[in-house]
Amino acid sequence: MRVMREDDIVTGGSMTVDETTERARKLLDRYGHLQGISLIEPMVHEEFAGKITMTSSFGTEAAALLALVAEVDPNLPVIFLDTRKLFGETHRYREQLVDQLGLTNIRIMRPDEEKLKAEDPEGMLFAKDGNRCCFIRKVEPLQRALQGYDAWLTGRKRFHGGERGALPVIETAGTRIKINPLAGYNRQDIEDIFENRALPRHPLEAEGYMSIGCMPCTDRVDPTVSDVRAGRWAGQDKTECGIHYII
Numbered sequence: 001m002r003v004m005r006e007d008d009i010v011t012g013g014s015m016t017v018d019e020t021t022e023r024a025r026k027l028l029d030r031y032g033h034l035q036g037i038s039l040i041e042p043m044v045h046e047e048f049a050g051k052i053t054m055t056s057s058f059g060t061e062a063a064a065l066l067a068l069v070a071e072v073d074p075n076l077p078v079i080f081l082d083t084r085k086l087f088g089e090t091h092r093y094r095e096q097l098v099d100q101l102g103l104t105n106i107r108i109m110r111p112d113e114e115k116l117k118a119e120d121p122e123g124m125l126f127a128k129d130g131n132r133c134c135f136i137r138k139v140e141p142l143q144r145a146l147q148g149y150d151a152w153l154t155g156r157k158r159f160h161g162g163e164r165g166a167l168p169v170i171e172t173a174g175t176r177i178k179i180n181p182l183a184g185y186n187r188q189d190i191e192d193i194f195e196n197r198a199l200p201r202h203p204l205e206a207e208g209y210m211s212i213g214c215m216p217c218t219d220r221v222d223p224t225v226s227d228v229r230a231g232r233w234a235g236q237d238k239t240e241c242g243i244h245y246i247i
């Protein structure tokens, strides 16, 4: 899948690619058997103190990782990509979760206005070139937000299937390291986090949305016959927005 042009690619971690690869190898040796809060804790307080952030879509399962992170450090910067195509419910859910979990450092990133005017003046680019739309509305804002960080936590899980089926808990992304503390969690593990911590549900979950992104590219799915992400870019040759191809 191609979502970036050569001149779009920027790198931003303080390590070289080789140093990042070596660091990831050492981290995997030491922490590769851990997950959840046991993995988040040393990453945030020891390995990458002040140099780590997390991304959250504030979608249906997002509260699980947010809750664990809030228990480790409620001041950890949380990057939220406001593509300007999100459901209003997602914005309200974000406010509710931030309040309930006591998160203090939400960084709302938006697309560059000039790029929008030049490439998506009608706001319909998603229908013609979804990859470019995702680049302008998600990838480029995230690249900006990640400047100055050497590592980021993501909420991806193997049970979501597709490219995520082989997800390691620690991986490299060019000059940065990505930590996936929930990689090995299954649906019931996520449910348990919600129940044990009395986390609120995304309001659209009850209406049949299992994975929630932008409004034009998210459909309801039948949970008995579909995989979790089947409603994302349904009917298109596209399964990811591209933020996990950032280097």
Ligand code: SF4
Pocket: 083, 085, 126, 129, 130, 131, 133, 134, 135, 137, 138, 213, 214, 215, 216, 217, 241
């Ligand atoms: S998910 Fe759809 S609307 Fe959102 S940025 Fe990607 S293509 Fe555009």
